[in-house]
Amino acid sequence: MAMRQTPLTCSGHTRPVVDLAFSGITPYGYFLISACKDGKPMLRQGDTGDWIGTFLGHKGAVWGATLNKDATKAATAAADFTAKVWDAVSGDELMTLAHKHIVKTVDFTQDSNYLLTGGQDKLLRIYDLNKPEADPKEISGHTSGIKKALWCSEDKQILSADDKTVRLWDHATMTEVKSLNFNMSVSSMEYIPEGEILVITYGRSIAFHSAVSLDPIKSFEAPATINSASLHPEKEFLVAGGEDFKLYKYDYNSGEELESYKGHFGPIHCVRFSPDGELYASGSEDGTLRLWQTVVGKTYGLWKCVLPEDSGELAKPKISFPETAEEELEEIASENSDSIYSSTPEVKA
Amino acid sequence: MIWHHPASVFSSGKWGLCRILSCKELTVELQRQEEPHKKKDNPNHPSRIMQTPLTTTVPVLRLPRGPDGLSRGFAPDGRRAPLKPVVPEIPESQESRESQEQRARATLRERYLRSLLAMVGRQVSFTLHEGVHVTAHFGATDLDVANFYVSQLQTPIGVQAEALLRCSDIISYTFKP
Secondary structure: OOEEOOOEEEOOOOOOEEEEEEOOOEOOEOEEEEEEOOOOOEEEEOOOOOEEEEOOOOOOOEEEEEEOOOOOEEEEEEOOOEEEEEEOOOOOEEEEEEOOOOEEEEEEOOOOOEEEEEEOOOOEEEEEOOOOOOOOEEEOOOOOOOOEEEEEOOOOEEEEEOOOEEEEEEOOOOEEEEEEEOOOOEEEEEEEOOOOEEEEEEOOEEEEEEOOOOOEEEEEEOOOOEEEEEEOOOOOEEEEEEOOOOEEEEEOOOOOEEEEEOOOOOOEEEEEEOOOOOEEEEEEOOOOEEEEEOOOOOOEOOEOOOOOOOOOOOOOOOOOOOOOHHHHHHHHHOOOOOOOOOOOOOOOO | OOOOOOOEEEEOOOOOOOEEEEHHHHHHHHHHHHHHHHOOOOOOOOOHHHOOOOOEEOOEOOOOOOOOOOOOEOOOOOOOOOOOOOOOOOOOOHHHHHHHHHHHHHHHHHHHHHHHHHHOOOEEEEEEHHHOEEEEEEEEEOOOOOEEEEEEEEEOOEEEEEEEEEHHHEEEEEEOO
C-alpha cells in the first residue's frame, strides 16, 4: 500500500531559514544547524529534528552555518560583518572573526583546523583556528559578492561561487586553477567528496560538474526556479527546492522526476540530504525546517511504519526522555503494537 | 507573503490515526477519504468518514521538539555533556549508584545502537569461530541483535549475494566509518 509522505516540521525560527548543514555521523548520531535571518542559528538532532540549542550572539541575519565533521564545533556567517566559531556541545561562542562586509559562507576543513569564509567583500579568507589572533590568508579575484565557499579535494582546493561564476582555487598557492561562467545567477553549490561531484543550481537548472576539473557531467531542468539541490550519498537521488514552494525528488541516473511535495508556505532556500541519506531537510522563507523521508514509509527517526493489518486503538501515552534510549527503541520496535502515537504531542508554535 | 501555520486540528479515528493536521490538510484528507465511500451502498453508516483510507500518511511517534522558550538550550545534562570526573561521595547512597549505573548503561546502549546505524552500507570484516574471517556489506540487524543481514558476503567458498549471519557465530567485527 502506497504511503503518503509525512514531513516533520521543526519550528522555532521566526524569520526565513536561509542555510542548513548536517554534521558527519558521530557516536551521538548526526546533527543539523540552521541559519536564519532572525540572527539565531539553531542546532538540532539530525534524525529527529529535536531542538538542542540556539547559538546566541550575532547581531544580524545569519546567512551561512556549518558544523564540523564530529559536530563539536559550529561556524556561522552573518550580516553583522562577523563570522563566529562556536562550541557545539556547550553552545558557547569561541571566536569572533571580524570582516569588512556581510559574511555569507563558512566551511571547516576535515580536521577542523581551518575555517574558510566568504562574503560581500569579495575575498576568500582562511583562518587558522589554532591561531585566532593571526591574520587570515586572503584570496582575491571574485568580482561580485561570494555566495558559497567550500573546501574540496581533501582540503587541497577551494571552490567558490559568486553571482555568475564558480571558481576553483589551489589552497597551497592561493591561485585560481579554473573557472566556470554562467549567464544566470548561481543560487547554490554542494560538494560531494565521494566521487568529487559538484552540484550547482542556477535558474531552473540543476547541474553536476566534476569538482576536480569543473567539467560538466549532466544537468536537469526543474519546473520552477531552483534555489538549492542536494545529491544523495549513494548518488541514486537528488532533491531540489525553489521558488514554487515545492520539493522535487529526481532519479540521478535517469533524470526522471520521482516525487514532488507541497508543504512549505514560502520559497525553499536550502535543501540537504542527511549523511546517511535516510532523510533530507529543507529550509524555507516560511521560517520552518522540514524533514522528509527518502524512502516513504520506512521506520526511521520519528517515522514509524505501521502495517495495514494493524487496527487502531490509541496507544498509551508515550513520554520520552533522551536518557531512556533503550526503552524508547523497544517501544518503537515492539512487534504487536497496534499504533504508537503520543496522545499529547508537543506543539510549539 | 509569509504564512504562519494555520490553526491545527487533532485528528483521531477508528484506525488510530492520531496526528496534528492543519485545517487545510484535514480538508484535503476528508475529501480524499470521501471519494471511495461515495460509491459505497451504506449512506447511513455512522462512521463513514472514519474508515481506513486507501492511502495512509506515514505515522509519526511525535513531532520534533522545539525550543523551550526559556533558555538557549545545550542542556548541561544532555547526551553530549562533558563527563564530570566521578567523585566518590561519602556516604554513597544506594539509589544514586543505581541510577548512575542505569544512566551509564543507557548511554552505552545508545552508543552501540548508533554504531550499528553508522555501519549500514559499509564493508565490515567479521571474525567467526575457528579462525574464519569474512567480509560483507552490512545491511541491518534484527531487534535482539541475534542476526545480521548482510549482502555481498565474501566467504572462503564464494560470494553470497544476501545472507544472514547469526550473531552467536560472530566473535568480533570491525569496520571503518
